[in-house]
Amino acid sequence: MSMQNSYSTIEKRYEPKYRTEINHSRNTVEVEGVFTMTVADLLSEVLGEKIYSDAIVFKPQSPCSYEFKDSLLEKERFKEIFDSSDLGAIIDRLSLVAEHRHIHLSKLPEKTNLKIKRH
Template identity: 70%
Template sequence: MNSYTDVEKKLWPKYREEINHSRNTVEVEGVFTMQVAELLSEILGEKIYSEDVIFHPQEECFYRFTEKLLKNENFKTAFESSDLGAIIDRYAHSANSRYVHLSKLPEKTNSKIKRH
């Protein structure tokens, strides 16, 4: 089994900072999809776009991938034979926690946006 925790550790600090500074739920979604795309790009050695990653905070699994990405043989191999799923799960749980927090405070979030 392959392990990509070294890539995760390299990207995690930037991700945490961006998630923690997200001002609304739309920003959380954008940070998550861009970061997972960056993670996949680095692991697969090919450009993966944020549009291929879908954040679903209301679902049991907080993310999905497009059919295009699911048909990518490099992606399938990496996802099935490594800890990649667990890494993305950690990213997703972090994003979902921030998403839930911000969705509970919409008036506060909106007032912060207006001030900036």
């Protein structure tokens, strides 16, 4: 049986700020930005090298609501860590939060815009 690494302590550090930023997102574009930036920061910390948010794509209408670009998938270290840890489950949880907020904001964009104008 192979050893499973856990990055849940890193997830717990990112989660409060992430949830606050997602909940304060005013539109679907902001939700996407918060998700991709947070995942990029988390991966940067895990991998020990800078990962940019453009290596992550948020796809809320797809069965898997995110994907990684080839620039990230080609990194051997990324593949090793992703396959031998809970990193996939962590990113799944982050994407679920973003997807719910995205759905909420996309249902009534004119109502959301009215709230923004009042502030």
